[in-house]
Amino acid sequence: MDLIETKRPSQSLEAVVIRFVGDSGDGMQLTGTQFSDTSAMFGNDIATFPNYPAEIRAPQGSLYGVSGYQVHIGSVEISTPGDEVDLLVAMNPAGLKTNLHSVKPGHTIIVDTDSFTKKNLEKAQYETNPLEDGSLANYRVIEVEMTTLTREALKDIDGLDNKSMTRTKNMFALGMVYWMYNRSPEHTIEFFKNKFKARPEIVEANTKVLNTGFYFAETLELIPNAYTVSPAKMQPGTYRIIMGNRATAWGFLAAAEKSGMELFLGSYPITPASDILHELVKHGHFGVKSLQAEDEIAGISSAIGASFAGDLAITTTSGPGLALKGEALGLAMMIELPLVVVNVQRGGPSTGLPTKTEQSDLLQAMYGRNGESPVIVIAASTPANCFDYAYHAAKLTLEHMTPVLLLTDGYIANGSAPWKIRTVDEMPDIKNHVFKSNGEEWHPYDRDPDTLARRWPIPGTPGMEHRVGGLEKDKVTGNVSYVPENHEYMTKVRAEKIKRVQNFIPEITPEFAEEGDLLVVGWGGTYGSLHSAVKHMYEEGYEGIGYTHFNYLNPLPKNTEEVLKRFKKIVVCELNNGQFAKVLRMHFDGHDLVQFNKIQGLPFGNGELMEKFKQLLK
Amino acid sequence: MEATVDKKYTFRDFESDQEVRWCPGCDDYVILRSMQKALPEMGVNKEDVVFISGIGCSSRFPYYMDTFGMHGIHGRAPAIATGVKLANNDLSVWVITGDGDSMAIGGNHFIHVLRRNVDLNIVLFNNEIYGLTKGQFSPTSLVGQKTKSSPYGNTQPPFSPGELAIGAQARFFARIGGNTPKEMSQIFIECNKFKGTSLVEVLQNCPIFNNGAFDEFTDRKVRADRQLFVEHGKPMIFGKERDKGLVLNGLKLEVVTIGENGITEGDILVHDAEEKDPTLHQMLVRLSYPMVTGIIRRVSDKPFEERENEQREKVKANSKFKKTKDLFFAGDVYEVT
Numbered sequence: 001m002d003l004i005e006t007k008r009p010s011q012s013l014e015a016v017v018i019r020f021v022g023d024s025g026d027g028m029q030l031t032g033t034q035f036s037d038t039s040a041m042f043g044n045d046i047a048t049f050p051n052y053p054a055e056i057r058a059p060q061g062s063l064y065g066v067s068g069y070q071v072h073i074g075s076v077e078i079s080t081p082g083d084e085v086d087l088l089v090a091m092n093p094a095g096l097k098t099n100l101h102s103v104k105p106g107h108t109i110i111v112d113t114d115s116f117t118k119k120n121l122e123k124a125q126y127e128t129n130p131l132e133d134g135s136l137a138n139y140r141v142i143e144v145e146m147t148t149l150t151r152e153a154l155k156d157i158d159g160l161d162n163k164s165m166t167r168t169k170n171m172f173a174l175g176m177v178y179w180m181y182n183r184s185p186e187h188t189i190e191f192f193k194n195k196f197k198a199r200p201e202i203v204e205a206n207t208k209v210l211n212t213g214f215y216f217a218e219t220l221e222l223i224p225n226a227y228t229v230s231p232a233k234m235q236p237g238t239y240r241i242i243m244g245n246r247a248t249a250w251g252f253l254a255a256a257e258k259s260g261m262e263l264f265l266g267s268y269p270i271t272p273a274s275d276i277l278h279e280l281v282k283h284g285h286f287g288v289k290s291l292q293a294e295d296e297i298a299g300i301s302s303a304i305g306a307s308f309a310g311d312l313a314i315t316t317t318s319g320p321g322l323a324l325k326g327e328a329l330g331l332a333m334m335i336e337l338p339l340v341v342v343n344v345q346r347g348g349p350s351t352g353l354p355t356k357t358e359q360s361d362l363l364q365a366m367y368g369r370n371g372e373s374p375v376i377v378i379a380a381s382t383p384a385n386c387f388d389y390a391y392h393a394a395k396l397t398l399e400h401m402t403p404v405l406l407l408t409d410g411y412i413a414n415g416s417a418p419w420k421i422r423t424v425d426e427m428p429d430i431k432n433h434v435f436k437s438n439g440e441e442w443h444p445y446d447r448d449p450d451t452l453a454r455r456w457p458i459p460g461t462p463g464m465e466h467r468v469g470g471l472e473k474d475k476v477t478g479n480v481s482y483v484p485e486n487h488e489y490m491t492k493v494r495a496e497k498i499k500r501v502q503n504f505i506p507e508i509t510p511e512f513a514e515e516g517d518l519l520v521v522g523w524g525g526t527y528g529s530l531h532s533a534v535k536h537m538y539e540e541g542y543e544g545i546g547y548t549h550f551n552y553l554n555p556l557p558k559n560t561e562e563v564l565k566r567f568k569k570i571v572v573c574e575l576n577n578g579q580f581a582k583v584l585r586m587h588f589d590g591h592d593l594v595q596f597n598k599i600q601g602l603p604f605g606n607g608e609l610m611e612k613f614k615q616l617l618k
Numbered sequence: 619m620e621a622t623v624d625k626k627y628t629f630r631d632f633e634s635d636q637e638v639r640w641c642p643g644c645d646d647y648v649i650l651r652s653m654q655k656a657l658p659e660m661g662v663n664k665e666d667v668v669f670i671s672g673i674g675c676s677s678r679f680p681y682y683m684d685t686f687g688m689h690g691i692h693g694r695a696p697a698i699a700t701g702v703k704l705a706n707n708d709l710s711v712w713v714i715t716g717d718g719d720s721m722a723i724g725g726n727h728f729i730h731v732l733r734r735n736v737d738l739n740i741v742l743f744n745n746e747i748y749g750l751t752k753g754q755f756s757p758t759s760l761v762g763q764k765t766k767s768s769p770y771g772n773t774q775p776p777f778s779p780g781e782l783a784i785g786a787q788a789r790f791f792a793r794i795g796g797n798t799p800k801e802m803s804q805i806f807i808e809c810n811k812f813k814g815t816s817l818v819e820v821l822q823n824c825p826i827f828n829n830g831a832f833d834e835f836t837d838r839k840v841r842a843d844r845q846l847f848v849e850h851g852k853p854m855i856f857g858k859e860r861d862k863g864l865v866l867n868g869l870k871l872e873v874v875t876i877g878e879n880g881i882t883e884g885d886i887l888v889h890d891a892e893e894k895d896p897t898l899h900q901m902l903v904r905l906s907y908p909m910v911t912g913i914i915r916r917v918s919d920k921p922f923e924e925r926e927n928e929q930r931e932k933v934k935a936n937s938k939f940k941k942t943k944d945l946f947f948a949g950d951v952y953e954v955t
Contacts, residue, residue: 041952187950231954240951253942264705266697283945284930285937289704294730298697301690301727305670305701308688309709313701331691420954421946459686459702459709462665467634467681469689470673479636480681 010182012228015074017082018177020170021099022091024058024067027170031089032069033416034174038187040241040418043231044073047383047528048416049081049603054271054355061115061123063094073181075230079382079528081415083605087180089173091115091146093124100136108140110176112169114147142223144216146172153212159201168209175213182226185210235420242419244383244412245272248316248342249279251390253286254422256312258391259398259430264311265290266302268321271354272410273344276316296324300341304328307337308468310434310458312394314340319348319361322405323368329403330369333494335468336445336454338397338432342390345409345524347601356601357411359524360576365405366554366583372491374498376400377554379407381527384419386412389551391427398432400501401453402494407553409525409575411603436461444468444478451504452497498555505552507559510566516544518616519567523550523580526604530573533609545613550580561588571596571616573604629654631664634684645796645822646675649743650682652799656806657685662710669712670699672719675750676743676822679714693724696731699738700922707923710810713740718748721757721777729786732815737921739809740817742779747828765827779819780903784896784915790816791899792913795836796823801847801912808913814921821909835909846908850916853886856908863887871901873908891916 018035020028029050036048051068058065072082084104090096092115103109116131130136131143150169154160171188178185189207196202217223242250256263265288267277281290289311293299300315307313317325322343332339345361347353365377376396380389386408393406433448435455444466445454457464466478474481475489510519512534522530527549534547548563550556564570564584572581573596581595596612598604632654640646657667667685671677673692680687686709690698695713703711713731720728720742731738747765748754754767758779762771780791790812792805802820809816821832835844846856846864854864861876863886874881891913893899899915939945 037950041950043952043954234954236953236955238947238951238953240946240949250942250946253945257942262705264701266701283939284933285939286942286945287930287934289926289930291700291704293697294726297694298700298727298730301694301697302701302704304690305688305698305703306705307701308686308698309668309702309705311701311705313705327691328694335688421951423943423946424941458706459668460666460706462663465665465685467683467687467689469681469687470691471689 010226010228012230014076014229015072015078016087016181016227016229017070017072017085018087018089019068019070019085019099019102020089020173021066021068021095022170023060023094024053024055024065025060026067026091027167028067028069028091031170031174032071034188034191035177035183036071036073036416037241038178038183039071039073039229040239041187042183044075044229045078045232045234046074046241046417047072047078047081049411050414052355061092061094061120063098063124066095066098068095068099073229075232077232079532080603080606083607087177089177091170091173093120093126093130096130097124097126103139105138106140108142109136110142110144110173112146112173113143114145142220144176149212149216150209153208154205157201157205157208160205164202164205168205171206171210172213172216175210176217179214179217180223180226182228185214234418237420239418239420241416242384242387243275243414243416244380244386244408245275245344245414246279247384247386247419248380248390248406248408248413249276251387252280252312252314252340252394253283253288254387254424254427255391255394255430256286256288258424258427259312259394259432261310261312261398261432263288264303264306264313265316266293266299266306266313267291267316268293268296268299270296270318270321272346272413273316273318273321273342275413276342276344296321297328300325300328300332303339304332304337307332307339308459310456312338312398314342314394316342316344318344318346318354319364320351322361322364326369329375330371330373331470332403333369333373333375334470336401337456338401339403340393340397340406341403342406342408344413345407353601355410357409357525357603358575358599358601359409359526360579360599361407362553362576362579363582365407372495374495374554376402376404376498376501377407378404378552379524379550380412381524381549381551383412383415383417387419387422395428395430396501396504398430399453399504400451400497401433401456402497407524412525432456434458435464437463443476445473445476451500452493502555502558505557508548508550508557508563510546510548510563512538513544513546515566516546517568518545518613519564519570520545520547520613521550521570521572521580521584522547523553523574526573526575529604529606529609533604533606533613536606537610537613542617545617553580553583556587564588564591568592569594569616571613573609575599575603625663627658627664629658632657632684634682636681638682639678640675641826643825644675645745645820646679646743648796648799649741649802649820649822650679652802653683653806655799656803659803659807660710660810662810666708667710667712668702669714670695670702671714672716672724673750674716674719674748676714676716677719693719693722694727695719696724696727696738696740700731700734700736703736703738704923704926707737707927711738713738715740715742717742717744717746717758717779718756721779721782729782732783732786732788732817734922735787735789735814735919737813737923738815739806740815741806742817742819743822744779744819745822745824745828746776746831747824749824749827753827778903780914781900783817784900784903788817788915789814789917789919790913791819791903791915792817793819793821793911795821795832795841795845795911797836797838805913808916812916814919844908846910848889848891848902848910848912848914850889850891850913853883853888855883855886862908871905892918
């Protein structure tokens with residue numbers, strides 16, 4: 001996409017953070033997505049963060065009904081959606097009120113003045129109008145009668161009622177922002193053309209308002225210059241913008257194709273995991289079988305049945321759903337069948353904060369079942385690498401014949417980032433243990449000497465008839481066994497099987513300092529925040545600070561303790577009350593291990609992390 | 619299912635090497651043997667047969683069958699079996715469950731599998747008691763029934779499995795006494811033939827915790843007089859003398875005697891198991907005298923997996939995506955050089 005031809009003065013920036021906020025019906029998610037997609041296609045690195053309320057349409061104008069979408073674009077590597085914003089677009093007073101604290105002093109706020117009515121100000125609990133009372137003196141406020149201008153622009157288009165007209169005002173805002181950052185509206189116009197093929201009046205209206213906003217900004221003297229964020233230096237290749245949940249779904253599609261197996265999904269809708277279901281149900285053309293089940297338990301149970309019958313079976317959920325799946329997951333572990341359970345973590349406990357992010361299901365994932373029932377636990381760490389970890393979850397479960405729990409979280413699941421497209425040819429091979437005897441004696445619990453994986457004889461194969469079940473089984477035949485020594489043996493074999501996965505997963509390699517004073521430890525979806533904070537400090541000249549990130553949580557990588565030993569102090573940073581820190585303490589004694597925890601339903605901010613690390617380095 | 623059968627089997631081919639561990643005198647033995655005898659008649663290959671069970675006395679069943687089998691978790695067998703069937707449509711999939719397993723802890727899966735009409739066969743061992751946990755009342759126990767957990771009498775009104783199932787849109791419902799193995803085998807064969815979910819309620823006597831619960835209808839001495847074994851297209855006549863029958867009186871079923879009050883055989887209702895309207899089937903299910911057995915409802919309807927397959931094939935035929943690569947590179951992609 002080309003730069004817009006312009007002779008205006010333009011200021012070059014390395015990176016910029018923009019946040020669009022408004023009512024949950026104002027189309028802020030669409031506006032933000034369009035801006036980030038356009039920027040990505042221009043060549044910027046990007047990271048995005050949608051932040052929306054649990055209510056579908058919260059009462060208009062209310063503080064808790066504010067929906068926001070933040071996008072961070074850069075000519076440099078971008079690993080987080082950013083903390084403080086350079087530009088806030090506030091479609092109403094409630095949006096301004098709830099987001100003002102994030103705007104860098106001296107930076108820009110665009111507001112739709114038409115929405116600053118007495119009623120809306122009251123709903124936002126403003127006693128005086130912030131546009132008039134001087135409280136925004138530290139910011140550059142651009143006041144625009146967006147609703148009026150939008151309606152004016154649309155007055156000649158037939159077939160639009162007032163409501164539809166007003167609804168396009170988000171495009172006015174987007175048009176302005178496109179102009180400010182030297183972006184062409186072309187991509188968004190194409191988007192509307194494709195999306196509303198059958199409704200030309202909608203396409204026309206949105207195009208018109210988008211262009212009106214764009215030209216309005218151009219003629220407006222309030223914006224002195226435009227900004228340029230040049231393309232980022234990224235690895236050459238073909239890219240697309242991908243959301244974490246879609247990347248997860250696609251990772252499984254790739255694994256199914258590579259392994260030559262059919263993919264089965266049993267799932268029950270739950271925020272923020274449902275998008276994986278929405279994505280996979282589209283792909284019947286790849287032979288995907290998907291069942292929206294009657295509940296979480298049926299979701300996993302149907303997947304267990306499909307796995308027994310020879311499919312690559314998965315189930316997707318979030319925290320409370322994982323609790324419901326616990327017993328069935330224990331069964332899958334006991335009968336040693338392949339199964340991937342995806343838990344897109346959200347704020348807990350109980351119903352918790354469904355639309356907010358958290359990492360508080362780690363211990364549930366590791367230990368949330370009755371009896372001794374270890375499973376493999378892995379975690380993705382960026383929206384794009386959800387693809388890789390979904391793929392590896394499938395690979396591990398098929399090769400080790402035991403369930404894998406894949407943890408992502410609301411932050412990376414809903415966040416989007418550029419993904420350098422991977423094809424199945426580039427991915428590692430996937431073996432499986434599907435078994436057919438050639439007449440030799442066999443038993444369902446004969447094991448592979450390296451992995452301890454059992455054989456997988458599937459129904460429909462002559463001579464392979466056998467029974468499995470949740471009762472303890474004889475170590476060879478799989479028949480029910482109450483023999484005390486057998487139970488102990490089987491318990492230990494199941495544990496050893498998980499432990500041996502260590503031989504098949506990568507070791508950790510600390511970045512920045514390889515040894516020294518402070519090791520920053522993270523796992524899962526916090527990679528972007530932690531990496532960028534340590535990087536900043538490193539660039540500021542701090543030496544002796546290293547960073548290591550865990551994607552494999554059970555078992556832990558083989559060299560974990562060796563790496564921990566290289567640092568005087570270790571800080572484990574998590575969006576929970578210290579669950580991974582507990583795990584590390586349990587496994588490894590004698591380290592000076594401190595915690596940095598945040599439990600606000602929000603990701604770590606760069607500032608708070610750096611402050612903590614600096615304090616620890618004193 | 620219509621498989622080409624390579625081998626001739628006898629019931630012995632379906633016996634596993636595991637010692638059967640039910641209590642002596644339990645009807646479960648009858649059900650097991652009836653199944654082992656029915657299977658060779660079904661025209662299915664042994665390797666295509668899968669038994670999935672939940673938890674309870676009945677659910678040990680798969681261990682005793684030399685087929686594929688899974689002893690699952692409490693109440694979830696219909697969901698597990700749904701996954702098996704969706705993964706491989708060619709299998710003959712059986713769910714073995716009890717009254718507690720299917721209607722208490724597994725009630726949700728039970729109604730939804732019936733609603734979807736997955737091509738599964740469900741054998742419900744109804745003994746109106748919890749056996750494996752040693753004698754608590756179940757969702758089919760009678761009001762007033764004294765059990766370990768209702769020492770002064772059960773205060774929870776029971777489900778009638780057939781009524782619940784038909785309410786959940788069951789297309790096939792049969793009921794059979796636990797002491798009539800020949801008829802039971804015949805019904806199992808019919809279940810296998812039926813495309814969609816078939817449900818058989820077996821009135822299964824538990825000799826330990828609820829002995830004689832069904833004697834009133836199933837005891838050999840009274841059976842002919844108290845039980846009506848219905849057959850599609852035949853008049854609903856019962857009795858040792860074959861002189862009793864059912865007629866409709868207003869909105870109620872009534873038992874009449876042929877030869878009395880001018881009633882002739884021609885007046886007796888003819889059983890229509892294939893009527894879509896479930897009203898009469900529900901009335902037959904609810905009747906306590908006579909206890910109606912046999913195939914009460916058998917209404918053909920497209921099974922769930924067929925609907926799914928048809929849709930998937932259509933999607934496949936119209937899709938431009940043949941490999942994941944086609945999908946990954948479609949739409950808004952861009953080059954970085």
